[in-house]
Each structure stands twice: as C-alpha cells, then as structure tokens.
Amino acid sequence: MAALSADFALPLRTFALELSLVVERTVALVGPSGAGKTSALHVVAGLVQPSRGRVALDGEVWLDTARGVRRPPEERSVGLVFQEYALFPHLSVRRNVAYAGRGRADELLERFRLSHLADARPGELSGGERQRVALARALAREPAVLLLDEPLAALDAHTRAEVRGELSELLGGLDLPTLLVTHDYEDAAALADEVGVVVEGSLRQLAPPAELVARPRDAFVASLTGANLLHGNATAARELTEVVLTSGERLFSTDTARGEVGVVVYPWEVAIAREPAHDSALNVVRGEVGSVVELGNRVRVRVGPVTAEVTAASAARLELARGGVAYATFKATGTRLVPLAG
Amino acid sequence: MRRTLTAALVFAAAFVALAFLFVPVLAIFVHVPPSRLVAQLSSPVVTDALVVTLKTTLVAQALILLLGTPTAYLLASRRFRGRSLLVALVELPLVLPPAVAGIGLIAAFGRFGLLGPQLRAAGVTIGFTQAAVVLAVAFVASPLYVRQAIATFEAVDPNVVAASRTLGAGPVKTFFRVVLPLARSGLAAGEALSFARGLGEFGATIMFAGSLQGVTQTLPLAIYAQFDVVGGFDTALAMSALLVLVSAALLVSLKVTPRWQPSRPTSRFLFARSLSS
Numbered sequence: 001m002a003a004l005s006a007d008f009a010l011p012l013r014t015f016a017l018e019l020s021l022v023v024e025r026t027v028a029l030v031g032p033s034g035a036g037k038t039s040a041l042h043v044v045a046g047l048v049q050p051s052r053g054r055v056a057l058d059g060e061v062w063l064d065t066a067r068g069v070r071r072p073p074e075e076r077s078v079g080l081v082f083q084e085y086a087l088f089p090h091l092s093v094r095r096n097v098a099y100a101g102r103g104r105a106d107e108l109l110e111r112f113r114l115s116h117l118a119d120a121r122p123g124e125l126s127g128g129e130r131q132r133v134a135l136a137r138a139l140a141r142e143p144a145v146l147l148l149d150e151p152l153a154a155l156d157a158h159t160r161a162e163v164r165g166e167l168s169e170l171l172g173g174l175d176l177p178t179l180l181v182t183h184d185y186e187d188a189a190a191l192a193d194e195v196g197v198v199v200e201g202s203l204r205q206l207a208p209p210a211e212l213v214a215r216p217r218d219a220f221v222a223s224l225t226g227a228n229l230l231h232g233n234a235t236a237a238r239e240l241t242e243v244v245l246t247s248g249e250r251l252f253s254t255d256t257a258r259g260e261v262g263v264v265v266y267p268w269e270v271a272i273a274r275e276p277a278h279d280s281a282l283n284v285v286r287g288e289v290g291s292v293v294e295l296g297n298r299v300r301v302r303v304g305p306v307t308a309e310v311t312a313a314s315a316a317r318l319e320l321a322r323g324g325v326a327y328a329t330f331k332a333t334g335t336r337l338v339p340l341a342g
Numbered sequence: 343m344r345r346t347l348t349a350a351l352v353f354a355a356a357f358v359a360l361a362f363l364f365v366p367v368l369a370i371f372v373h374v375p376p377s378r379l380v381a382q383l384s385s386p387v388v389t390d391a392l393v394v395t396l397k398t399t400l401v402a403q404a405l406i407l408l409l410g411t412p413t414a415y416l417l418a419s420r421r422f423r424g425r426s427l428l429v430a431l432v433e434l435p436l437v438l439p440p441a442v443a444g445i446g447l448i449a450a451f452g453r454f455g456l457l458g459p460q461l462r463a464a465g466v467t468i469g470f471t472q473a474a475v476v477l478a479v480a481f482v483a484s485p486l487y488v489r490q491a492i493a494t495f496e497a498v499d500p501n502v503v504a505a506s507r508t509l510g511a512g513p514v515k516t517f518f519r520v521v522l523p524l525a526r527s528g529l530a531a532g533e534a535l536s537f538a539r540g541l542g543e544f545g546a547t548i549m550f551a552g553s554l555q556g557v558t559q560t561l562p563l564a565i566y567a568q569f570d571v572v573g574g575f576d577t578a579l580a581m582s583a584l585l586v587l588v589s590a591a592l593l594v595s596l597k598v599t600p601r602w603q604p605s606r607p608t609s610r611f612l613f614a615r616s617l618s619s
Contacts, residue, residue, distance in 0.1 A: 047504050073507035080508040086501035090523045099519075100509040141509055 001025075004145050004177045008043055008053020008063070012036055017043075017050075017201035023145070026171050026178040027206075028192035030185050030224065036201045037181035038083065041147045044179065045080045046073040057144055057177075076145075079138030079176075083149040085130045087122035093133050094118040100141035108136040128159045135170070146171075148180035152187050164190055185224050197221045219262035219340045228270070228306050230263040231340065240282075240332055247305060252282045255337040262338045269334035270308035272301055273327045274318055281329040289323045303328040370582045382580035390556040391564035391581065395541070398472055398560060402479040402540055406487050407533065414491030415517070429492065436485045440545025443481055447550040451477065474551035475558050483540035490532025494525045531596055538592045541585065561585055 007020040017036035021027060029037045042048045044055055046062065049070065055063040062071045088096050093114055098105035109115045112132040122130060131151065138146065151167060152160050168191050171178055182188050188195045189209035196206040197220070205217040209225075216222035223229045232243040234257045243251045243263050251263055271277075276284060287304020292315065294300075299315040301308050306328040310318075320326070371379075382388060417429055435443060450456050451468045461468060468474050498521055506516040522529075544562045551558040553567055565581050568574030 042504075045504075045508050047507070072512070073504070074510045074512050076508075078508055080505070082501050082505060084501065086499065086505040088502060088505070088520060090520075099506070099511070137505075137509065 001175055002058045002144055002177060004044070004055075004057050004179065006040075006044055006053070006055045008050035008055065008065075010036070010039055010043055010048065010050040010053075012039060012201060015201040019198075019203055021196060021203065021206060023177045023179050025194075026180065026192040027194045027196060028188035029179070029181045029196045029198050029203075030183065030188040031198035033183050035198045037183075037198055038149055040198070041080065041149050041179065041181060044076075044145070045078045045147060046071060046076050077141070077143050078145045078147055079141055079143035080147040081131075081134045081138050081149060081151060084154055085122075085134040087130060087133055087137070089122055092119050092121060093125070096122065096133055097136045097140050099137060104140050104142070108140055112136045126159075127155045128163055131155065131163060139174075143176070146174065146176045146178040148178065150182055151180060151191075152182065152184070167191060185226060189225075197224055213266065214336075216264060216336060216338055219264075219338050222262065222264040222336070222338055227264045227266050227336075230265075230305055232261060232263060234258050234261045234337060241337060243337070245305075249285055251285075251335065252332040253335040253337050254333050255335065257337040257339075260340050262340050264336040264338055265306070265330050265334055267300065267307045267309035270306055270328050270330045272303060272308050272310055272314070272318060272320070273329065274325075276327050277329055279329070280331065282332045283330050283335070285328045286325065287328065289320050289326050292320050301326075367586060370579055370586060373579060374576055378576060379580040379583055382577045383584070385577055387555060387559075387564055387568060387574075387577060388581055391559050391561045394472065394475070394556065394558065395560040398475040398479060399537070399540055402476045402483065403533070403537055405476070405480050406484045406536055406540075410484050410488045411491060411529070414488045415495050415521070417488075418492045418495035432488050432492075433485050435482055436489070438482075440482065440543075441549065443546040444478065444549025447474070447477060447481060447546060452550075469550065470552045470554065470558060472551075472558060475547055475560060478546040478550050479540040479543045482543055482546055483536045486539050487529075487532040487536035490535065491525070491529055494528030494532065495521065497528070498524045534592050534596050538589055541588065 001024060004023040005021075006023070008018070010017040015036070017039050019040055029040060031037055039048060043050050043053070043063075050063070050065070052065050053063060054061070054065070057077065061067075061069050062076045063069060088099065091099070094105060094109065097108055097114070106115075109118055112135060114129070114132055114136060117125065117129060117133075122133065125133065131154070152164055155163055164187060171191060178192075180188075180191060182191075185195070189212075193208060194206060195209050195212055197204040197212070199220055205212060205221050207215075212221060213225050213227075216225060216227065219229055230243075230245050230251070232245040232251065234241050234243045234253075236242070236258070237252065240252045240254060241256055241258075243253060243261060245251060245263070253263060265283075271281065276286070285304050285306050287306070290302035290304075292299060292301050294312065297312050298309050299312050299320070301310060301315065301320050303326045308328055310320075315321070318326070413432075417425065417432070438446075448455060448469065451461065451474075452458060453462070453467070453469055468477065502520060502524070503516060506520045507513075511519065542562055543560070544566070547558070547560060548563055548566075553559045553563040555564070555567075559567065561581050561584070565578045565585075568578040568581070571577075
C-alpha cells in the first residue's frame with residue numbers, strides 16, 4: 001500500500017500549523033476546534049498553500065516549496081469528504097457521484113445503498129444519506145488517498161453511532177491511506193490505527209489509541225482521551241511518588257515525577273464505595289456524589305473531583321442517584337503522572 | 343382621537359405618494375385611445391428607433407455579459423490590495439450624472455479625446471455612430487450587472503467549488519459545471535436590471551452619439567425628438583407605452599426569478615490569494 005507523507009508549516013491567524021506525519025493506514029488528527037485540523041487536510045488536497053513544506057504520495061511529489069512544485073487539487077489523487085459534505089446542490093445524487101467519473105457511479109450507488117435516491121437532490125436527503133453520497137462521490141475518482149473532515153460531526157447522536165460502525169468497516173476494507181480529523185477522541189479511536197493530538201497547530205503526540213491512553217505525553221492528551229486529571233505537587237515517598245493535590249488530598253503513584261504534575265486516572269480504574277474501604281487501593285478520595293449519567297449498561301459518576309465508571313447494577317446497589325457522600329478509590333498502579341505544561 | 347388623526351395622515355401621505363407614482367404611467371395609456379397608439383407604432387421614426395435600440399442593446403448587453411462575468415468572478419474570488427477600490431470604481435457609473443458620463447466618453451473616445459489619435463490611426467471613428475451608442479449604454483448599464491454578479495459569486499459556497507477541484511475538475515470546468523449553474527438566477531437578475539437601465543439610456547447617448555434617426559436615435563431619444571415635432575406627441579406616447587410594457591415585463595421577470603439560497607459556508611474564500619502570488 002502507498003504511503004502519504006506530509007511535512008509543512010502553514011501560518012494561521014494566531015499560530016502556525018506545523019505537522020509532520022506519514023499516513024500508511026488510517027491516521028486521525030484529534031484536537032479542539034480551531035486547532036488547524038481542517039487546514040491540514042486542505043494542505044494535503046492542495047486547497048491552501050503552506051509557506052513551507054512537502055507533500056508526497058510515495059515517490060510522487062504533490063508539493064515541494066523548496067523545489068517550487070505545487071500541483072493543483074485536480075492533479076492530486078485525493079478523495080476529500082468535506083465536513084458539511086459540500087455536495088453539488090444543483091445536481092442529482094447520481095450526477096454528484098458521477099462527477100469525477102461516470103464509470104463506477106452505479107456500482108458505488110449500489111454499494112452505499114443510494115440507488116433508490118439516485119434522482120434525488122442533496123437537499124432532500126438526511127444527514128446519514130448525504131454522508132454516504134459524499135463518500136461515494138469521493139471514491140468515484142478512485143483516489144490514492146482518502147481525507148475525511150469531521151466525518152461524523154454533522155450527524156445526530158443516534159445516526160452517529162451507526163455510521164461510525166459502517167465507516168470503520170468501510171475504512172478497513174478500502175486499503176487506502178486515510179487521514180481524518182475529528183474533535184471527538186472516541187470517534188478517532190474507533191476509526192483510526194493511529195491518533196495524533198493536535199493543539200494550536202502542533203502535534204502533541206501521535207500513537208495508537210491504546211498507547212495514548214496508557215502513556216499520555218501530557219495533561220492535555222490525557223484529558224482529551226477521557227481521563228481524570230488532578231493537579232498536585234509530587235514528592236518522593238519511599239519507592240512511590242506522593243502527590244498532594246491542590247484540594248489537600250494525598251495520592252500515591254507508581255510513576256516517578258517531582259514538582260507540579262497532573263495525576264491521570266481513567267474512570268474505569270476508579271471504584272466507588274459508600275464506606276472507606278480497607279483493600280489494596282492506596283488512593284481514596286472522599287466527596288459528594290455529583291452527576292450520575294447513564295451510558296448504556298455503564299454509569300458515569302462524579303465523586304468530588306473524580307469521575308468513575310461503574311456498572312449500572314453497582315450504581316443501583318449503592319443508590320448513587322440519591323447523592324450523599326461516597327469514596328472513590330483507585331490503585332497507585334492505575335495512575336500516570338504527566339507534566340502540566342501547555 | 344389623536345391616534346385616528348395620525349393614522350389618517352399616514353394613509354393620506356401614502357395615497358398621495360402612490361397616486362403620484364401611478365398617474366403619469368396611467369396617463370401614457372389613457373391620454374389617447376389605444377388604437378391610435380398602435381397605429382403610431384408603424385411610423386418610420388418608431389421603426390427606425392426600434393431597430394437602433396434593439397441592435398445597440400443586444401451588442402451592449404453581449405459585451406456586458408462577456409466582459410462583466412469574468413471581471414465579477416475575479417473580484418469575487420480573489421482578495422488583493424486595492425480590491426475594494428476596484429469594486430468602488432465599478433460602481434461609480436451608477437451614481438455618476440449621465441451628462442458627466444457623456445462628457446467622459448467624449449473626452450476618452452471622441453475625435454479629440456484621450457484615445458483619439460490611436461483610434462484615428464486605426465481608422466476607427468466612434469463619436470456619433472452606433473458604436474458610440476453601444477459604449478454609452480455599456481458604460482451606464484454594466485455596473486448594475488457586475489455589482490450583482492460579484493455578490494452572487496461571493497454567495498457560492500467555496501467548499502462546493504473546492505469539492506469540484508478535488509474531484510479532478512480544473513478551474514474552467516469547475517466554473518462552467520458548478521459556479522455558473524449555482525449563480526445563474528442571480529446573474530439573470532443582474533442582467534435584467536442592466537438591460538432595463540440600458541434601454542432607458544438617454545443623457546450619455548445624446549452627448550456622445552447624437553440623435554440621428556436610423557443611426558443613433560434609440561427609443562428614448564426618439565421620444566424626446568418627437569416631443570419637439572408638431573403632431574409628434576402621439577408618436578412619443580406610443581413609444582413610451584412600449585417602453586413601459588417592456589420595463590414592466592422585466593420587473594415581473596425579476597420578481598418571479600427563484601433566488602438560489604446556498605448554505606452559508608463556514609470558511610470563505612478557500613482560493614483567496616493575492617493576484618501577485
């Protein structure tokens with residue numbers, strides 16, 4: 001399979017987007033909106049010109065500012081799916097898909113379950129249908145690289161979960177280097193082999209999703225992946241590290257760090273009890289039960305500054321819905337210490 | 343009591359204003375019997391003026407469309423220093439008194455004008471020919487089209503234009519297959535306005551092209567000329583009635599043109615870059 005390499009700097013309004021990555025399978029760039037993610041896709045597609053950089057598909061150079069190579073978008077083999085899909089409003093679904101080439105239109109309409117909508121205009125379609133048209137249209141060109149801009153953001157919550165599954169299946173079967181951007185870490189982790197965290201134009205960490213969760217490089221990456229982040233001051237305490245939180249509690253971690261740190265603990269590492277427990281968990285945080293949110297068979301509970309994820313059955317047994325005092329406990333081995341900078 | 347008085351005054355003002363606008367138009371049709379108006383339409387003055395108007399209007403509008411459309415697209419899709427100055431320049435003829443436009447055209451293209459020697463060397467005379475009528479009409483009428491065209495092109499979602507490019511279509515194909523179809527109704531509205539303005543052109547034309555029957559005398563000029571001739575008032579009325587009907591038809595076509603409502607883009611001017619780059 002071909003590989004896309006991109007290395008460029010693009011000045012944006014308040015910061016410069018500087019990226020360097022190689023896309024072989026599926027890479028997701030995730031970060032807050034305004035971090036420059038969409039611009040990254042536009043640089044690869046040739047829609048905006050970076051001040052410096054090189055973009056190439058294997059040996060085929062699309063952009064090289066040093067050598068003055070600058071291929072226009074129509075001469076780069078990309079399929080770009082725009083955030084709001086950017087379908088041609090004046091053309092039928094069939095003519096949208098056939099825009100890049102008549103050859104595969106019918107086959108793609110069939111494959112994306114759009115045949116019955118072939119004569120409809122984009123304005124008559126639902127969000128999920130529009131997304132399928134946008135994908136079919138991009139693939140009709142038989143691109144060598146697929147670019148997806150917030151592929152799930154324009155969908156309502158119900159359609160979203162369904163489309164995420166379909167899209168993941170599609171990407172798995174396509175065998176195309178794919179670069180996608182999203183503000184949602186869960187979407188990124190579900191769709192991509194590697195996730196890059198982009199903040200204010202720079203790539204903080206690029207790693208497989210499991211690696212990002214296990215070893216977040218900094219506090220931002222940790223909180224983006226859904227972890228609890230508690231601020232404190234770390235000192236050595238025998239073979240462990242003791243962290244005194246700004247709220248006064250003492251926590252222990254098997255990680256080593258000194259000074260200002262963030263303590264990272266994932267919600268599924270946290271247990272909830274009504275009484276202080278006497279078990280192997282070194283860390284206990286006492287607090288009022290705050291929000292209790294059901295997510296299918298799991299429940300997210302907030303106890304003081306800590307969010308825990310427990311089964312719906314446990315939540316019912318502990319009567320968390322009525323509030324009151326509870327204890328959140330987690331092991332020293334379940335924590336990561338990360339620098340707070342940035 | 344006071345409220346009733348206010349309402350009465352408002353209604354009275356509206357009545358006076360509306361009547362004032364409507365009566366002169368009505369008068370054109372009822373001043374003489376319609377049969378006499380129709381009979382006047384076959385007089386040589388009228389047929390000559392009709393032919394001159396038709397010819398010059400068609401040529402002028404063709405020029406406006408052919409040159410104005412790319413100009414408007416350029417001004418709408420690029421951002422560069424001095425752009426707003428250029429847009430203002432395009433709009434200037436709209437607010438210029440017609441007599442000033444006439445003088446300007448003479449000073450530029452007249453026998454002793456700025457470009458006079460070059461035109462003479464090329465063997466071209468413009469003043470007091472049909473070419474002069476075309477230039478006068480194009481000068482005063484093109485801003486209405488170009489202005490509307492700029493606004494229309496700016497309203498086309500830049501992401502849709504970008505999508506066409508990433509699907510393998512070059513700028514020219516993208517323009518004809520995406521931009522133009524999406525801008526069509528807006529451009530038609532601008533063209534209708536420009537056409538109506540050109541049809542009524544008087545001041546710049548009479549100064550730069552004169553009023554020679556069968557050569558440069560358009561309908562508005564013929565109306566003015568007949569007004570001075572003994573017994574010509576009915577002929578002037580007949581031509582006026584004709585122009586009222588054409589103008590009203592243009593207005594109706596403007597009102598019924600469906601306006602395209604594109605989705606508002608989040609990021610505008612994807613291709614915006616300076617002309618120099």
